[in-house]
Amino acid sequence: MTHRRDSYHHGDLRRALIEAGTRLARVGGPEAVLVREVTRQVGVAPNAAYRHFADREALLDAVCSQAQGAVAVAMEAELAKVRAKGDAAGRARARLRAVGIGYLRFAQEEPGLFRTAFSFPADLSRAASPDSAGASGLSPFQLLSSALDDLVDAGVLPRAQRPGAEFLAWSAVHGLATLAVTGPLRALSPRRLRSLANRLLDMVDRGLPATADLHSATRPVR
Amino acid sequence: MTHRRDSYHHGDLRRALIEAGTRLARVGGPEAVLVREVTRQVGVAPNAAYRHFADREALLDAVCSQAQGAVAVAMEAELAKVRAKGDAAGRARARLRAVGIGYLRFAQEEPGLFRTAFSFPADLSRAASPDSAGASGLSPFQLLSSALDDLVDAGVLPRAQRPGAEFLAWSAVHGLATLAVTGPLRALSPRRLRSLANRLLDMVDRGLPATADLHSATRPVR
DNA sequence: TGCGTTAGTGGACACCGTACACATGCAGGG
DNA sequence: CCCTGCATGTGTACGGTGTCCACTAACGCA
Numbered sequence: 001m002t003h004r005r006d007s008y009h010h011g012d013l014r015r016a017l018i019e020a021g022t023r024l025a026r027v028g029g030p031e032a033v034l035v036r037e038v039t040r041q042v043g044v045a046p047n048a049a050y051r052h053f054a055d056r057e058a059l060l061d062a063v064c065s066q067a068q069g070a071v072a073v074a075m076e077a078e079l080a081k082v083r084a085k086g087d088a089a090g091r092a093r094a095r096l097r098a099v100g101i102g103y104l105r106f107a108q109e110e111p112g113l114f115r116t117a118f119s120f121p122a123d124l125s126r127a128a129s130p131d132s133a134g135a136s137g138l139s140p141f142q143l144l145s146s147a148l149d150d151l152v153d154a155g156v157l158p159r160a161q162r163p164g165a166e167f168l169a170w171s172a173v174h175g176l177a178t179l180a181v182t183g184p185l186r187a188l189s190p191r192r193l194r195s196l197a198n199r200l201l202d203m204v205d206r207g208l209p210a211t212a213d214l215h216s217a218t219r220p221v222r
Numbered sequence: 223m224t225h226r227r228d229s230y231h232h233g234d235l236r237r238a239l240i241e242a243g244t245r246l247a248r249v250g251g252p253e254a255v256l257v258r259e260v261t262r263q264v265g266v267a268p269n270a271a272y273r274h275f276a277d278r279e280a281l282l283d284a285v286c287s288q289a290q291g292a293v294a295v296a297m298e299a300e301l302a303k304v305r306a307k308g309d310a311a312g313r314a315r316a317r318l319r320a321v322g323i324g325y326l327r328f329a330q331e332e333p334g335l336f337r338t339a340f341s342f343p344a345d346l347s348r349a350a351s352p353d354s355a356g357a358s359g360l361s362p363f364q365l366l367s368s369a370l371d372d373l374v375d376a377g378v379l380p381r382a383q384r385p386g387a388e389f390l391a392w393s394a395v396h397g398l399a400t401l402a403v404t405g406p407l408r409a410l411s412p413r414r415l416r417s418l419a420n421r422l423l424d425m426v427d428r429g430l431p432a433t434a435d436l437h438s439a440t441r442p443v444r
Numbered sequence: 445t446g447c448g449t450t451a452g453t454g455g456a457c458a459c460c461g462t463a464c465a466c467a468t469g470c471a472g473g474g
Numbered sequence: 475c476c477c478t479g480c481a482t483g484t485g486t487a488c489g490g491t492g493t494c495c496a497c498t499a500a501c502g503c504a
Contacts, residue, residue, distance in 0.1 A: 010452080035492060047493080048452045056492065120405050141406075167398070167407060168422050174405075175397025176389070183342050184363075185389060199432075200390050207429025210421075232483080257461060269462075270483050278461065 014052040021063040025116040065129035067117035072134030078102030092154035096147040100173045104197045107177035236274040243285040247338040287351035289339035294356030300324030314376035318369040322395045326419045329399035
């Protein structure tokens, strides 16, 4: 729409295709991003897309990055809400919590885009696209990592526990998000879902830093 | 294969279609369960499937239930390994951990089936199919619920915290499983993944029962 | 002004899900 | 024993999809 189509050439077809794809993904998730429909919306022949994307998968990857950027923006919005009061430890914990809340809120409010953002591309290397960042220039994953670094600096999380902690926190939040978006929790009212989210974040906050005593009952398996 | 195809009628086509679909899902995940391919494998015309399933989605639901049954079996196998020694609390914790380990192990060893099992059906009501149970007759979700009940009986988890606890534990484990199967953790070696799984289960074990002191820094959002 | 490169078009092919009309052969009543 | 009804599988066809190929338009540089 922002692009001229007075003439044979489009001007910035690639961007237009991504935007149309994002609109479709917003409503119908990744499976709604069809080459033919996207080109139809832009008013161009189906094959024109192949001048800019190797195949449907490549187009979807681009839309995916765009959606991840939207997730990052949602997380940043929640981060902006934490007030600077309190001690460093409390602030760091609040920042980690805000990251999780932003993630979950986005999943709830934009299920189509959320599913698209985390229907991970076939080749992992594509993860680092510039589109997948928010206003701060950080991707969702980087925002989480940064929050965990703060937690270490504040002395809440032992530095030895830091490596891999992204994946523990991310797992918990991502699991709830997917269960809420596509899974059995999708019928839940936003009210109850928020309550569950708060309990989950309590669990992470409480369980992420390993306390000194490892209970003897839990031995590693195999 | 176990069914006669000496004649026009098949005998038990419905079951044969589900089994073929499961084989396909094992290799290629839910998107590999195509009506045409399934019928091709059974040696029957594509439309024959429509005598037994309303549409592709219905067939996929049946395969999904079957896959959930396989998950339940994996969880039961892991439950069978916990030895009866120790106090009730330790045993209950070990059972919850076994449930999680079985889930994660299945995700790692059968990614196609795992993705199929938890690409939730369009209508949630279909959740309660008899196929989705393991040898004990319990579905994965029911096995988890039962483990949590044990945790309450053993006095580890306060009864007041019990409602909804399934979803907290499930979220954490399911999140790690999906990140490991389709997400950025899929490149991880089984060794490192097991380590991550153990840390995650530690986190759940430590964080699930809410301790008395709620840290003042984490206030509910909104 | 002319020409090469880039971007978009048109038509075709294989594959998918699925609706409709038809063929088959098993089961039960005369 | 045969006939008939009905469940089950077949054949054909339609619209949709992704994507290949040859073709064309027009932009930008010499």
